Amino acid sequence: MSPRHTGLEDIPTQIKNPDLVEQRRRQIADAAVQLFVRQGFHKTTTRQIAKAAGVSIGSLYEYFACKEDVLYLVCHAIHSEVERGVSAALARASGGSEALAAVIREYFRVCHRMSDFILLIYQETRSLPTQWQKRVLENELRIAGLFVQVLAKLSGSGDIPKLNERFMELAAHDISVLGHMWTFRRWYLSRHFTLDEYIELQTEFILGRIEANPAAGREASGNKETTAPHKERP
Amino acid sequence: MSPRHTGLEDIPTQIKNPDLVEQRRRQIADAAVQLFVRQGFHKTTTRQIAKAAGVSIGSLYEYFACKEDVLYLVCHAIHSEVERGVSAALARASGGSEALAAVIREYFRVCHRMSDFILLIYQETRSLPTQWQKRVLENELRIAGLFVQVLAKLSGSGDIPKLNERFMELAAHDISVLGHMWTFRRWYLSRHFTLDEYIELQTEFILGRIEANPAAGREASGNKETTAPHKERP
DNA sequence: ATTATCTATAGATCTATAGATAATGC
DNA sequence: ATTATCTATAGATCTATAGATAATGC
Numbered sequence A, B: 001m002s003p004r005h006t007g008l009e010d011i012p013t014q015i016k017n018p019d020l021v022e023q024r025r026r027q028i029a030d031a032a033v034q035l036f037v038r039q040g041f042h043k044t045t046t047r048q049i050a051k052a053a054g055v056s057i058g059s060l061y062e063y064f065a066c067k068e069d070v071l072y073l074v075c076h077a078i079h080s081e082v083e084r085g086v087s088a089a090l091a092r093a094s095g096g097s098e099a100l101a102a103v104i105r106e107y108f109r110v111c112h113r114m115s116d117f118i119l120l121i122y123q124e125t126r127s128l129p130t131q132w133q134k135r136v137l138e139n140e141l142r143i144a145g146l147f148v149q150v151l152a153k154l155s156g157s158g159d160i161p162k163l164n165e166r167f168m169e170l171a172a173h174d175i176s177v178l179g180h181m182w183t184f185r186r187w188y189l190s191r192h193f194t195l196d197e198y199i200e201l202q203t204e205f206i207l208g209r210i211e212a213n214p215a216a217g218r219e220a221s222g223n224k225e226t227t228a229p230h231k232e233r234p
Numbered sequence C, D: 001a002t003t004a005t006c007t008a009t010a011g012a013t014c015t016a017t018a019g020a021t022a023a024t025g026c
Helices: A018-039 A046-053 A057-063 A067-092 A096-113 A115-127 A130-154 A165-184 A195-211 B018-039 B046-053 B057-063 B067-092 B096-113 B115-127 B130-154 B165-184 B195-211
Strands: none
Touching (some): A018 A057, A046 A057, A046 A067, A067 A115, A096 A165, A115 A165, A165 B165, A165 B195, A195 B165, B018 B046, B018 B115, B046 B057, B067 B115, B096 B165, B115 B130, B115 B165, B165 B195
16 A cells, blocks of 8 residues: 555565565564563563464464564554554644643543553563664654644744743653653552543643743744754754 | 561572571672663573672572562662662752752652663563562652652642642652653653753753642642552542 | 465573582581 | 582473475466
8 A cells, every 4th residue: 555664664574475464464463462461572472472363383484583573563563553643633633732732632542542552662672673672762752753743833823932942852752751651650540540630630731831931932042943853953 | 787677578588597698689689680781681591690699590599589589679679779869868858849859850860870770670570470560669659759748848838839639649750750751761862951951841840830730729628648648549 | 386384393591499518506 | 407509400491493285376
């Protein structure tokens, strides 16, 4: 379907038919992610994955060169799903600070729905080969970048002051992490707050910072671009 | 020295002399933590640990019943160190919102210093037996509890409004997690912010919420105690 | 002929323990 | 006699591959 760059092209395989590769890999990843969530990456054996996916261990190694490749595909699929959710919310969003609140709400709900999987990424990114750890971190950055976009649209509009680049970047990462916080402190938070209460309180927190922020304008550089948030700092 | 309950009494050992147990366990844990940070828990073998600690593999198993016990001791030591740092800051703290800022600053510096170790806890708590996972989470709660204490002292003093219990709990966890954020996003954040800049910006963020918070007073219950923050919600 | 799939297993670990040895104190 | 330490290894895996088999298309 898409000639789009997905970042998966370079997982090596012995199989020639690309559609078959895509189908079987999905099948294997779907089985693997459940096992990884339940048992962790290291305690899950390649045989268990093959069995749960309904293929032989030999076949599995035709589609993946090693166990780590399966984990990478799993991590990639998780990030794609989170990004999809946030992008959709961003596309729907109107304007003003209501737009930010809407995107945050949707993002936090995605985090809630994907709790186990986001947790998995925190726990197992480490188990990936360096080259793929980097990819996972890039995915994380891209998601934070979506929040920078919303903030940039807001900046200087209505009663929101002009926000400088670095302020927006930090706020974007705070939003990311406060969403993740629901996943890795849920064992505690959910005893005291419903998801909606959590969203409401954290949204107030974040909006408060933006509407009346002493830091936002302080070191106003001439740097005003709104779309390329990940450039190296000078 | 202390007959204080440390939560370590029930790691089983074959060795009778308690001082020796303490000494050798520290020696083993010190070696293990470095290996775990460098290679991860699962890729570190018990032989490597024994070798690095300068004891035989046989001796190691006299002081620990299994590899997971070593990990638990390591996690416990890390949390103790963090708690020690925050408690010290709390003891030194004056009053007013300056006290909160001082405690946050000290906590974030501890997180910075302990980056690798805090990261390890995020990654490997999962690898512990359930009973010890719980202990690790309790330790995390106790640290958040220290922040609740500072907030409670602040509540209603000077120009700070009365803060309700749930608001303080959430704010305390936010502080905890924003400190951790420096450890697991440091690869990105440190390219854009020095530690001190990070501390300053996040402190403004948190103080802003507390000084002018719409949520804090909203659902004012009669609940005013300041010292037992971890009761179940009614 | 080529592609996909399977079975069987080589080869390489790794944890935890059994049983021997050394050191200490009665 | 008791305590602490060590060496050697039992026993149990687990990943990844070699080589056989089945299915597809020329």
